Amino acid sequence: MGKLQIRQIRLQEIAMPLKSAFETSFGVTTTRRVLIVQASDGNGFCGYGECTAMDRPFYNHETVDSAWMVICRFIVPLLKQAEVTSADDVGDALRAIQGNRMAVGAVETAIWDLESMELDSPLWKRLGGNREVIDCGVSIGLQSTTELLVEKVAREIASGYQRIKIKIKPGQDVDLVEAVRKEFPEITLSVDANAAYILERDLDLLKELDSYDLLMIEQPLATGALLAHAKLQSQLETPICLDESITSFEDAQQAIEMDACRIINVKLGRVGGHVSAKRIQEFAAGKGIPVWCGGMLETGIGRAHNIAMSTLPGFTLPGDVSASARYWETDITEPLVEVSPEGTIAVPAGPGIGYTVKEEGMEAITVRSETLSL
């Protein structure tokens, strides 16, 4: 087996209709625009990655369109110039690119899949994963009424999910937590604010959340506000979990050392791919900080990469990796990802991401595509 050769990068934008609208503090999503990256070696092997950027720059600065442009104009030329021969080296080859981690991550993860396919080895084993099942939690968007939220929580618990996370925003927070806790006093519950609160304005309210035995309060304050998170953490019993704030290994290191968080949500795209995610979980584990895998409304491709990442030893809390059927009528990979009644997903045994990409099904919902040679 020779060294990895990347001959072609193909970008495909698909339009995936969501089963039901998903609301966070950023707004409502009904169709997910997704950018899929395919990396080929010219010898019949290819690997897939998914860009987790959203349609609009509200979760972070990236969008499907910005990622498309950055991959075509900067990532592919840099890869060509670097003559990368291992998935491990992709991050270094792209080091000149500031930010745009989701664009980088989409390509990096596709190349990891490609290399694993060439080596006929499961991606999760190549990353250093050590578990054959992963624990699953679920994230529930803001609902029109509190009753509906409580109903949804009941349904997800019945499906087996081990941890329930509810989205909150100013005006829809303590009451929701109170209602869910009252109905389900024993469940593992957390909240996610998607950066919607301001320390000076909302400190008392955030402190109120301390009385509901939450596993964590996820990203209460602004993305760049590490110092404010540290100030808040010093006044809370409940661990703060950072999501949006952690875009790199350096962010994670800084946040942990200043006690701005006691849990980290690692999102593969947000941190720029597998090598970065692996470094973060390793460092966090060394400091006794648990990490878990967050979700970005991924298709089966992104989900498969999340499953592989979640097998790493530092991922000790249930992630937001849920069943395909929760979000999609049909998925672009098979078999569908299913969650057992115990709230686990079995890690696939096959090479690469371990799921088959349904190329025809994907073509049918393709909005645009572009192929670049290396």
Ligand SMILES: [Mg+2]
């Ligand atoms: Mg989050």
